Amino acid sequence: MKFVSWNVNGIRACVKKGFLDYFHEADADIFCIQESKLQEGQIDLQLDGYEQYWNYAERKGYSGTAVFTRKKPLSVRYGIGDKETEAEGRSIILEFADFYLVNIYTPNSKRDLSRLEYRLQWEEELREYLLELNSKKPVIYCGDLNVAHAEIDLKNAKSNIGNSGFTYEEREKMTKLLESGFVDSFRYLYPEKTDVYTWWSYMSKVRERNIGWRIDYFIVSKQLEHHIEEAEIHHQVLGSDHCPVVLKMTNLNA
Template identity: 70%
Template sequence: MKLISWNVNGIRACVKKGFLDYFKQVNADIFCLQETKVQENQIELELEGYYQYWNYAEKKGYSGTAVFTRIKPLSVKYGLGDRESEPEGRILTLEYNDFYLINIYTPNSKRDLSRLVYRLKWEDEIRAYVNELDEMKPVIICGDLNVAHQEIDLKNAKPNRGNSGFTEEERGKMTSLLQDGFIDTFRHFYSDQEGAYSWWSYMSKVRERNIGWRIDYFIASQKLEDKLIDAAIHPYVLGSDHCPVQLEIGS
């Protein structure tokens, strides 16, 4: 089974930049989006053979997630914990026979860290939610998690230490999640690979020079370790300031 995750930074703009060509080419079984930036009825995608699930933010042109899946899920949840919705549309949970898939667009703590407290509370709620589901069946988390976990996960670690996405607090939350019994699947296969990034600033020549961050992930329950086949990053795919990431798992 092939799973793809991509922060498209606006699905309408991404469609104009070749999204559908990539979607057809990659031929994923499950395709997850973050930062869709649409409301209901603002876009219709003809994706033959796929069920579509969208979680829209209440605020127009902001946030949002979606999952396109060939395999009909047993259930779909749009909220977190006992909640039935989440105002920024940042989470979608699909239940399958053998696992839960959680598609997440983690809040950015902002350049001035004014949203860091909110972000850390979000992390605690997500961790509790994920662990609760993992007690029932294995979990796969994917999405833009807005953190470079280790120094190897961004080009310029030292000058970015303490900046949004690379604070000790944010990195610590990722460490805690992994210590609960989860695997960063890319690092599972490529523990020492440098220059493997999934996001680049729109500033001139930054992407061409590969001055990036790896902030998009597939995180899997350790219960799935023997089913993990490979993980990949697709930096050659344009259309967003992020690129798609991939996970392959066996049955």
């Protein structure tokens, strides 16, 4: 099976910049997006052969997630833990025969770290929820997770220590999750690969010079690690300040 995840930073804008060309070229079984930035009825995506599931934020032009899947899931929910819904549209969970698919847009702790406490609480609730799901069947967890886990995952690590997305607290939450029985699919295959990023600032020439961060992931239950066939970062794909990330799995059925 082939999975794609992409923070599109506004699906309406991204469609004007080639989203559909990439979508059809990717030919994914399941395609997840984050930061859709719209409300219901503001776009009509013609994606033949795909079921569409959208979680809209209450605030206009903000956050939001969606999943496009060739096979209809057994169940769908919008919200983690005890939350059946959540105001910022940050999560969609699809249950399939062999696994759960969890699409997440993790809250940013903000430049001044004013939202760090909220972010850390979110991480705890999410980890507990992922463990609950994992006790039933394996999990494939993806999205813009708004953290570079290790120094290898961003260009200028030393100067960014303590900054939003690279605080010790955020990185420790990722470590704690992985130690709970999950695997970062890209690092599983490429533990020492450098200069591979998924997000670049819009500042002049930053992307051209590849001064980026790897903050978009596919994380899978440890029992699925031997099913990981390939993990790719499509850095050449434009249309957003993020690029798509891809996971290919063997012997997995939706």
